[in-house]
Structures are given as structure tokens and as C-alpha cells.
Amino acid sequence: xxxxxxxxxxxxxxxxxxxxxxxxxxxxxxxxxxxxxxxxxxxxxxxxxxxxxxxxxxxxxxxxxxxxxxxxxxxxxxxxxxxxxxxxxxxxxxxxxxxxxxxxxxx
Numbered sequence: 828x829x830x831x832x833x834x835x836x837x838x839x840x841x842x843x844x845x846x847x848x849x850x851x852x853x854x855x856x857x858x859x860x861x862x863x864x865x866x867x868x869x870x871x872x873x874x875x876x877x878x879x880x881x882x883x884x885x886x887x888x889x890x891x892x893x894x895x896x897x898x899x900x901x902x903x904x905x906x907x908x909x910x911x912x913x914x915x916x917x918x919x920x921x922x923x924x925x926x927x928x929x930x931x932x933x934x
């Protein structure tokens with residue numbers, strides 16, 4: 828599935844004492860949030876999420892109600908804490924609980 832992106836955010840980069848799902852999200856021209864990159868060693872990759880998955884809900888909250896800052900806040904939290912995500916993959920609804928991992932080390 829080819830997806831055109833209007834913009835993107837890294838959700839792997841956050842404060843060193845905060846956890847992350849460890850994914851890069853892209854926003855499509857029609858404002859959908861799609862996972863662009865999912866490193867296998869971080870939370871989203873460990874949970875089996877894939878590039879191209881569309882993020883729909885974070886802990887039951889519609890992502891269309893959130894701006895970029897709101898999405899970052901909803902996805903970041905304490906390392907090891909869970910966040911419930913609802914995604915669309917090829918027309919199927921996927922619900923997964925992701926345990927936040929430490930952010931990747933900067934080289």
C-alpha cells in the first residue's frame with residue numbers, strides 16, 4: 828500500500844525519563860495518522876505493528892480530536908506503562924496493548 832504523507836513526527840524521541848511506543852507517524856493529506864517506521868526493538872515493533880498501519884484510537888480517544896502535541900502526550904508515559912491502541916491494517920481493526928519502552932539512545 829503506497830501512502831502519500833503531508834508531514835511526519837517521530838514518536839521515538841522524547842524526554843529521556845519518559846517511555847515511548849517507538850514509532851514514526853506520518854500524516855496523510857486527508858489527515859490520517861499512519862505508522863511510517865516501526866523499529867523492531869521498540870514497543871510498537873515488539874507488539875507486531877507495521878509500517879502502513881493507521882492509528883485510529885489511543886486509550887479509546889479518537890486521534891482526530893488531538894493535535895500533534897496531544898498525540899505525543901497520549902503516546903508518551905512512564906517506561907513499562909501500557910497504552911491501548913486501535914489501528915486499521917488493510918481494512919481490519921487491530922487492537923493492541925503496547926508497553927512503553929525507553930527512547931532510543933542518541934548516537
